[in-house]
Amino acid sequence: MSRTPLFAGNWKMHKNVAETLEFLEAFLPMAKNVSGEIALCPPFTSLWAAAERLKGSGLKIGAQNMHWEDKGAFTGEISPAMLKEIPCDYVIIGHSERRQHFAETDETVNRKVKSALKYAITPIICVGESLEQREKGQTLSVVLSQVEKALEGVDIHDGNELVFAYEPIWAIGTGKVAMPSDAQEVIGALRKKLSELYSVQVSKNTRILYGGSVKPENIRDLMAEPDIDGALVGGASLDADTFYRIAAYDQS
Numbered sequence: 001m002s003r004t005p006l007f008a009g010n011w012k013m014h015k016n017v018a019e020t021l022e023f024l025e026a027f028l029p030m031a032k033n034v035s036g037e038i039a040l041c042p043p044f045t046s047l048w049a050a051a052e053r054l055k056g057s058g059l060k061i062g063a064q065n066m067h068w069e070d071k072g073a074f075t076g077e078i079s080p081a082m083l084k085e086i087p088c089d090y091v092i093i094g095h096s097e098r099r100q101h102f103a104e105t106d107e108t109v110n111r112k113v114k115s116a117l118k119y120a121i122t123p124i125i126c127v128g129e130s131l132e133q134r135e136k137g138q139t140l141s142v143v144l145s146q147v148e149k150a151l152e153g154v155d156i157h158d159g160n161e162l163v164f165a166y167e168p169i170w171a172i173g174t175g176k177v178a179m180p181s182d183a184q185e186v187i188g189a190l191r192k193k194l195s196e197l198y199s200v201q202v203s204k205n206t207r208i209l210y211g212g213s214v215k216p217e218n219i220r221d222l223m224a225e226p227d228i229d230g231a232l233v234g235g236a237s238l239d240a241d242t243f244y245r246i247a248a249y250d251q252s
């Protein structure tokens with residue numbers, strides 16, 4: 001496979017600066033053995049400290065959200081220009097927790113994707129269906145509609161500009177991982193959609209991650225699927241040894 005696997009840790013609202021540095025102290029020596037790419041996405045308040053510590057390590061850093069405007073009267077928001085200053089390599093956009101609790105919509109996701117690309121910050125665009133939608137057989141239509149709307153009016157040239165994460169909502173933080181073959185079915189359909197919307201090259205180059213209860217015990221089976229290029233890991237990325245065992249799944 002020509003796509004470099006990506007293991008991104010979404011820390012959500014966990015780890016202050018001291019805890020972030022403590023994690024990195026333990027994680028950095030281990031991470032040297034990982035052949036794929038690693039990105040850590042701490043809360044905003046820990047981004048700068050993490051980025052300073054990660055300098056020269058080869059590890060990437062990402063934010064968990066951003067506003068689409070450069071600046072302005074948006075109390076409590078963080079702009080892409082501010083993330084670029086850190087500098088962030090990635091930004092997670094459209095996570096289901098933001099869609100559920102913070103009024104993120106397909107339209108705001110689309111604005112944020114365009115803005116991240118303008119600043120050359122790679123968006124990790126999250127899509128995924130609820131349990132109810134899955135049980136009604138709507139999984140593919142829901143996910144592909146989220147993908148189409150996220151990409152409306154978005155120029156993509158070779159597919160290296162962005163990353164997708166398929167995160168079924170019912171698998172997030174529940175311990176219920178999707179069957180690798182089910183995740184493959186959705187991710188394969190997403191890849192096919194990219195070739196319809198753009199080109200075969202874009203579809204081949206775009207990395208598509210799986211997220212939802214990823215653990216050292218299930219990563220190998222997920223990675224054995226042809227279209228799964230890595231993982232967006234929540235809870236299991238908070239512990240250095242556990243996250244290492246996920247990213248180094250191919251070494252034992």
Ligand SMILES: O=C(CO)COP(=O)(O)O
Pocket residue numbers: 010095167171172173174175211212213214232233234235236
């Ligand atoms: O939401 C997730 C990553 O963005 C997944 O969270 P868990 O790995 O804790 O299920």
